Amino acid sequence: MQRIYLSPPHMSPKDRELLLEAFDSNWIAPLGPHVDGLEDEFAEKLGVSHAVALSSGTAALHLALLVAGVGPGDVVITSTLTFAATANAIRYVGATPVFIDSERQSWNMDPELLEDELRVSAKLGRLPKAVLVVDVCGQCADWEPILSLCRQYGITVIEDAAEALGATYRGQQAGTLADIGCFSFNGNKIITTSGGGMLVTENSEWASQVRHLACQARDPALHYEHSQIGYNYRLSNLLAAVGRGQLTLLDERVAKRRANFDCYRNTLGELPGIEFMPEATFGQSTRWLSCLLLDPQVHSVSPSEVCAAMLAEEIELRPLWKPMHQQPVFIGCRVRNSGVADDLFQRGLCLPSGSNMSDSQLALVVDTLRSTLESGGCRHAA
Ligand SMILES: Cc1ncc(COP(=O)(O)O)c(C=O)c1O
Missing domain, CATH: 3.90.1150.10 (Aspartate Aminotransferase, domain 1)
Known part of the structure; x- marks a missing residue:
């Protein structure tokens, strides 16, 4: 008997064709025409200005926190009902997570509990550097009250939409609701590149910082020049080709x-x-x-x-x-x-x-x- 899996990859002939085309073109590196194409098509599909293709959703979360200026000693408020990658990324940048429980209508972060936490943190003069909200199991959090609270306190908001590509909140696409949105193309997600991710934002400065950090933070010079610690987080052109096929079927x-x-x-x-x-x-x-x-x-x-x-x-x-x-x-x-x-x-x-x-x-x-x-x-x- 063939096992029925929880959420297996669903590949199409178009994905295969694009993958082989990428292979034959010899653009095997983590850059190339399919990476650019996937970024453009993803941004257009979601109606955002910038999309940066990355090696995983976790990489997207990590870089989102970095460009939001989160660092050692900072606090990041996040959803408790999530996969560990969300909270792990907070640890990667040396910050401390504070967990907020879910509400019943969407199973996502409870805005009232967030409000209580922000009020207390403001009183103590220890406001979080960012709020990282998850859209769990394909459904958006209640973004309006969450965003208005965070705006009130001037806090950057990051959306972990790894599980929610294609969902909407009041007609707007999941992942585009906060200052930065992060997606996963892991094998179990609604579309997949086997492993991969995407970061989206309206902020062009952040988008170019993310691109820079994801390519080992290589400064513009013919030789290898680095003035920051970088990461090897770019998506392979081969996998981006698969992603382009997948995206057409979202x-x-x-x-x-x-x-x-x-x-x-x-x-x-x-x-x-x-x-x-x-x-x-x-x-x-x-x-x-x-x-x-x-x-x-x-x-x-x-x-x-x-x-x-x-x-x-x-x-x-x-x-x-x-x-x-x-x-x-x-x-x-x-x-x-x-x-x-x-x-x-x-x-x-x-x-x-x-x-x-x-x-x-x-x-x-x-x-x-x-x-x-x-x-x-x-x-x-x-
Ligand atoms: C909520 C959530 N955030 C982040 C991730 C991490 O994505 P990736 O596996 O692409 O690193 C996942 C799933 O894998 C997830 O479910």
Whole structure:
């Protein structure tokens, strides 16, 4: 039996054709016409002035923090419900993360908790250098109140839209809502270059600094001259070629992931003790991952037990992100905890969500999950 993966790459013949064309052109270096093309097409698709292609979403976060002037001793406020890369990047620049819990309508950073934290930090004269907000699982955070608070305090805002390319907030594209936006093209994302990322901004100064830092901060000279520490973070021309093919299919990929979610909701939504991830009224989610919560009053099986049982049937599910404030590596960091992210982690499951899933694979996931939940100790009959 072929395993059904959580979010596998979905490649097209166009990607292959572009990759081979790049190979044959001998532009194998981390620069070349496909890198330029991908940057231009990405910027146009999102309606932003500058897009810089990078080797990963993590690299984009790292450079975003650097050009925002974050350094050792600074504080960066961020979302607790995320993948570790968000918080790791804060550590890369020597800063300290402060974690903010989620709200219920989007599972993203709670603006009220952010407001409390900013008020207290202002009083203590220790305002954060930046606020790094995540759009989790394909859905935007509630950006209006977040941005207006950060503007009020004059704080730079960075958007981690690694999981949300194609989502919108009040009609505006995810990743373009803050001062800098970061995307990932990792193999599990809605479009992929196998590994890769993109940083977008309206600030031309920051865009050129990012380009400079990503190329080992090489100063303009025939010999090798460096007046800053740089990084090797540019995207390969080969991978950019793949990205150009992928980008042309973004809208289709979003539509299919949303259709997967609708299928799960229509078939499993009537089961007792299941609650699907809400779609906030302020935007459209891509449903990058189809997520649901189990009610422990109804289901005695934990998300991890469900994952293990499903994996035995060759179906890959995952628990939701374990909040950063619960991670051993970030223990001791300050957190505004309302218990929402803890609850989501305790009860949350991510279902196979690939845009290349067939109807029969979806049906198999639904049937197997239904019987796993029923045999796993459904306490009340439906
Ligand atoms: C929220 C979030 N931020 C950052 C990243 C890092 O992206 P990359 O794997 O491209 O470095 C990921 C996923 O991989 C992510 O899910």
